[in-house]
Amino acid sequence: MTDDAIVRVRGLTTVLNGKTIFDSLDLDIPRGKVTAIMGPSGTGKTTLLKHITGQMRGDAGSVELDGLNVPELSREKLFELRERIGYLFQNSALLTDFDVFENVAFPLRQHTKLPEELIRNIVLNKLQAVGLRGAARLMPTELSGGMARRVALARAIVFDPALILYDEPFVGLDPIALNQVLLLIRTLNETLGITSVLVAHELAAVQKVADHVYLIANGKVVAQGDPATLANDGSPWTAQFFGGEADGPVPFQYPAGDYASALGFPGGKA
Amino acid sequence: MTQRRSYAVGTGLFIVLGFAALAYLATQTTSVANTSRGDTYTIDTRFANVGQLKVRAPVKVAGVRVGSVQAIDLVPGKEEAKVTLAIDESHKDIPEDSVATIYTSGLLGDQYVGIQFGQSKTPVKEGGEIGLTRPAQQLEEMLGKFFGGGSAPDRLGGTFHVTGSFTNIGGLQPGAAVKMAGVPIGSVESVVVKPGAVEATVTLAIDKRYSQIPDDSSAAVFTSGLIGSQYVAIQPGGSPEYLADGDSFVLTQSALQLEDLIGKFLVNGSPSENKPGAQGAATDNAGKK
Amino acid sequence: MSSRNDNVVVRSLAQIGACGLFLLTILAAIPRSFRHGRETVRQIWFVGAMSLTIVMTCGLFVGMVLGLQLYDVLSIFGGTSATGTVVAIAIYRELGPVVTALLFAGRAGTSVTAEIGLMRATDQLDAMEMMAVDPIAYVAAPRFLAGVVALPLLGLVFCAMGVFGGHLVGVTWLGIDNGTFWSNMTATVDIHKDIVNGVLLKSFAFGIVVSLIAVFQGYTTPPTSEGVAYATTRTVVASSIAILALDFVLTSFLI
Structure with missing residues (x-):
């Protein structure tokens, strides 16, 4: 499986504001599969995506994408690389100055000198794929959250990237929109062979769409496997996370002093 | 694309307006603008x-x-x-x-x-x-204006010297302008009090181009504006003889205190102090012609 | 960067330093931003042409009030014919560039800060990064350039309106002779000292400062709604102080 990994993370260590986000993290994203990264809030799942795209750099370790070590790339090389990566932002991040059509056309206009006809065909084709061809002339403010996310998805795939990173694609979607997005991710993966990485909390959705799941906690991969077996592998991490327990290896409490002494009771373990 | 073009047109209009404002300011409100328009x-x-x-x-x-x-x-x-x-x-x-x-x-x-x-x-x-x-009018020349003091002319043609004695030169300094008919014709070369004298002797260096100054002309110390610098004004007389190098003015008018000027203005509006000749020359040029 | 414990002086210094470095980043990105020429044109429209109304209105009223006040004071000395001269010189040398820059900071600077701040808060800048579009070259540099181009033009328009306002009050209403008004003005106003050094040079310097502050504040704002609100406030405060302080420095060099 390591042979056809598109992303290979080795010994990644990142400390932000004195807090250790990743502690020698090792992780592989298999090519042509849908990989889900799960974990409690604040474990740095989005941060991991930013390491893959080179927006952030770790303090130690390597992140290889297609054989290139991302943290060492120059800005130009990084920009070249990013043209082959789609990234779906949690809040869609559509450019508010432009309408839907121009948002999807934006990367094409910036990086190519394609004739207007061709741009139009490509953009309408991508909008059709997400079911929003009719909304081409709406402004981003006129879209619902689900529609905006689908437009952002159309924009992310406009260059037919080899890899798409989804940052929390299911948050705030109604069940219909959620199902559509799930279907889209699956379709893109199966028909175009696009490798997908998604960061998500929704276990049910992940189980439907993902081939492989990583569970991250305390800066390390604590469990991995295909979603069906992972949920029942019996480890305390998966039991706690999927069962939603407050007690377990993942601390629910933010690190704090002794509760009794904080309340002023004598006899605390000050 | 039409939207983009309209931005370009609007921006173009804005830039043109800015340059039009520049052209207007430069040509209509500065010293560049001294040509009168048609008709x-x-x-x-x-x-x-x-x-x-x-x-x-x-x-x-x-x-x-x-x-x-x-x-x-x-x-x-x-x-x-x-x-x-x-x-x-x-x-x-x-x-x-x-x-x-x-x-x-x-x-x-x-x-x-x-x-x-x-x-x-x-x-x-x-x-x-x-x-x-x-x-x-004399009074105006004495009080002057808010703007513009005298400036000495160049001395391309060389200079000749004449002197004048004043009872009071006020704040007159060497280098101050000498004017005739309001036009600078020379400068003050030196201001001295000769030993034993009570009057100040002022030496004027006058451009040779203006050598035809009647020998009964008078010299007066005037001020450009209320707070301006002082200069020497020459009032031409009527004599056919001209002043030569080394001559001195017979008639002089000393610097006046501001209070004196205003007092005279309020009382009779025509200052005249030991210069009867200048009076006639200044009053009516028209009459002589 | 500064930590929360630093005092005001250290924090201000850190801000000024960061702002200076940001200027270098923008200047370095300007050649790349020429690819986005259309975006620069669009920004000149937004920061320049859209500020015309306020600049023209204010210029007219400043000229009118100057005309009125000067007429009132100068009539004490019988020198009302100098009204045009003093209006023109006061506007060209000081009021034109300074008031235009202050208006520009309030009208265009804040909107640039808020716009970039919101783009930051809604991840639009990160999205551009991810689409391999450099946000400094695409967002920051065009807005900076637009401000530097637009402010001198606005300053000129302000001055023209100011002189017109002074003329309106002085000549049309208070009866100063039209020829006296203009002849005094043209005799005293100098194209080099008053228009080039006064209006153009000062406006250009203010354009750099105001645009830099506006873009910098937007670009470095914390990505929250309070962050954006504070950033717009800081744009106005910092721009105003910078304009007036720089005005003093420039004047002492130019006069």
């Missing part, structure tokens, strides 16, 4: 003294503006200023024996040319001349 004809006038008259100053008949001053030059070899007036085409009927006078709007106001109509039936021709003029 006018010119009349020449000669004044013994133009005071602080400026190019583009108004020309008025009965207080109504009929044109503006187009150019002010010194008549070569004479103590006269030639003032070219641009009069609107609509006022073609100015009698040829009219009198042009330099007036001041108020005590410190700006000067303008006023024309009083004569009796003649023939109007003055285009490019013609009004022969009868009255120069800027």
Whole structure:
């Protein structure tokens, strides 16, 4: 499986504001599969995506994408690389100055000198794929959250990237929109062979769409496997996370002093 | 794309407007803008003294503006200023024996040319001349204006020296301008009190181009404006003989205290201190012609 | 960067330093931003042409009030004919560039800060990064350039309106002679000292400062709604102080 990994993370260590986000993290994203990264809030799942795209750099370790070590790339090389990566932002991040059509056309206009006809065909084709061809002339403010996310998805795939990173694609979607997005991710993966990485909390959705799941906690991969077996592998991490327990290896409490002494009771373990 | 083009057009308009404003400011409100615009004809006038008259100053008949001053030059070899007036085409009927006078709007106001109509039936021709003029008044020359002190002329033609004795030179400094008919013709070379004398002896270096100064002319210490620098003004006399190098002025008028000036102005409006000759020259140039 | 414990002086210094470095980043990105020429044109429209109304209105009223006040004071000395001269010089040398820059900071600077701040808060800048579009070259540099181009033009328009306002009050209403008004002005106003050094040079310097502050504040704002609100406030405060302080420095060099 390591042979056809598109992303290979080795010994990644990142400390932000004195807090250790990743502690020698090792992780592989298999090519042509849908990989889900799960974990409690604040474990740095989005941060991991930013390491893959080179927006952030770790303090130690390597992140290889297609054989290139991302943290060492120059800005130009990084920009070249990013043209082959789609990234779906949690809040869609559509450019508010432009309408839907121009948002999807934006990367094409910036990086190519394609004739207007061709741009139009490509953009309408991508909008059709997400079911929003009719909304081409709406402004981003006129879209619902689900529609905006689908437009952002159309924009992310406009260059037919080899890899798409989804940052929390299911948050705030109604069940219909959620199902559509799930279907889209699956379709893109199966028909175009696009490798997908998604960061998500929704276990049910992940189980439907993902081939492989990583569970991250305390800066390390604590469990991995295909979603069906992972949920029942019996480890305390998966039991706690999927069962939603407050007690377990993942601390629910933010690190704090002794509760009794904080309340002023004598006899605390000050 | 049409949306983008409209931005480009609007931005273009904005930039054009900005440059139009620049062109307007530069050509209409600065010293670049001293040419008068069409539909006018010119009349020449000669004044013994133009005071602080400026190019583009108004020309008025009965207080109504009929044109503006187009150019002010010194008549070569004479103590006269030639003032070219641009009069609107609509006022073609100015009698040829009219009198042009330099007036001041108020005590410190700006000067303008006023024309009083004569009796003649023939109007003055285009490019013609009004022969009868009255120069800027003495008082105005003393009080001066807010702007513009005197500046010494260049000395390309060399200089000759004349001296004058003053009982009081006020704040006159070596280097101060010497003016005749309001035009700088030289500078003050030295200010000394000779041993045993009570008067200050002022040596003036005057440009040789202006050598034709009548020997009965008077010299006076004046101030440019209320708070301006002091200069020496020469009032031409009527004698056929000219001052030569080393001569001295017979008639001098010392610097006046501001209080004196204003007092005189309020009482009789015509200052005259030991210079009877200058009185006649200043009052009516028109009469002599 | 500064920590929360630093005092005001250290924090201000850190801000000024960061702002200076940001200027270098923008300047370095300007050649790349020429690819986005259309975006620069669009920004000149937004910061320049859209500020015309306020600049023209204010210029007119400043000129009118100057005309009125000067006429009142100068009439004490019988020197009302100097009204035009003093209006023109006061506007060209000081009021034109300074008031235009202050208006520009309030009208265009704040909107640039808010716009970039919101783009930051809604991840639009990160999205551009991810689409391999450099946000400094695409967002920051065009807005900076637009401000530098637009402010001198606005300053000129302000001055023209100011002189017009002074003329309106002085000549049309209070009866100063039209020729006197202009002849005094043209005799005293100098194209080099008053228009080039006064209006153009000062406006250009203010354009750099105001645009830099506006873009910098937007670009470095914390990505929250309070962050954006504070950033717009800081744009106005910092720009105003910078304009007036720089005005003093420039004047002492130019006069």
